[in-house]
Amino acid sequence: MLEKxxxxxxxxxxxxxxxxxxxxxxNGNDIMLVKVLGEFVWHKHDDTDDFxxxxxxxxxxxxxxxxxxxxPGELYVVPKGVMxxxxxxxxxxxxxxxxxxxxxxxxxxxxxxxxxx
Amino acid sequence: MLEKxxxxxxxxxxxxxxxxxxxxxxNGNDIMLVKVLGEFVWHKHDDTDDFxxxxxxxxxxxxxxxxxxxxPGELYVVPKGVMxxxxxxxxxxxxxxxxxxxxxxxxxxxxxxxxxx
Numbered sequence: 001m002l003e004k005x006x007x008x009x010x011x012x013x014x015x016x017x018x019x020x021x022x023x024x025x026x027n028g029n030d031i032m033l034v035k036v037l038g039e040f041v042w043h044k045h046d047d048t049d050d051f052x053x054x055x056x057x058x059x060x061x062x063x064x065x066x067x068x069x070x071x072p073g074e075l076y077v078v079p080k081g082v083m084x085x086x087x088x089x090x091x092x093x094x095x096x097x098x099x100x101x102x103x104x105x106x107x108x109x110x111x112x113x114x115x116x117x
Numbered sequence: 118m119l120e121k122x123x124x125x126x127x128x129x130x131x132x133x134x135x136x137x138x139x140x141x142x143x144n145g146n147d148i149m150l151v152k153v154l155g156e157f158v159w160h161k162h163d164d165t166d167d168f169x170x171x172x173x174x175x176x177x178x179x180x181x182x183x184x185x186x187x188x189p190g191e192l193y194v195v196p197k198g199v200m201x202x203x204x205x206x207x208x209x210x211x212x213x214x215x216x217x218x219x220x221x222x223x224x225x226x227x228x229x230x231x232x233x234x
Contacts, residue, residue: 026168026194026214051143
């Protein structure tokens, strides 16, 4: 119960891309760390907003309404139902928050399995 | 809709302590920034976990089960129902996430009103 989450220490434990790792839980939401590089797929989540906080690097989030560019210490919440595609031109580390069980691609068929870190 | 949240820029806009400012929303949760210094009150939230991420400074969270000390880039989620008291010996900036309307002291009678930043 009294274990804190050191984000840098957790990030040092993995190196794969686009594979979110669960670091903690908040009211049934997964608190996740992920490293990304390159383009993800266009997708949306009909039932949940999508929380992105950049820890290192730079993330572009293309959306159907325009693009957002996030650097370290910047966050953006993609509203539910909005089509979006994350892109990272350099390796980028993110803190994500999503309800437990949310498929990262918006589709259980193509989603990666989330593991603990 | 396409407005990102730069945490440092938002933090530069206020200087009061123990007065959370709402910077964004995630699925009905307030994403808040707060500056703290000194001791808060012992309290608990029966219906929600309490998310703390330290951005600058150092936060001690005393709990009924023991204490946690968080530096920058470290987070802890106080489980719902657990008595706790945040203490900061130096001015400390935090990112907090709580369901909208959650009283910061656990009690609507003593809670501060949350404003936007």
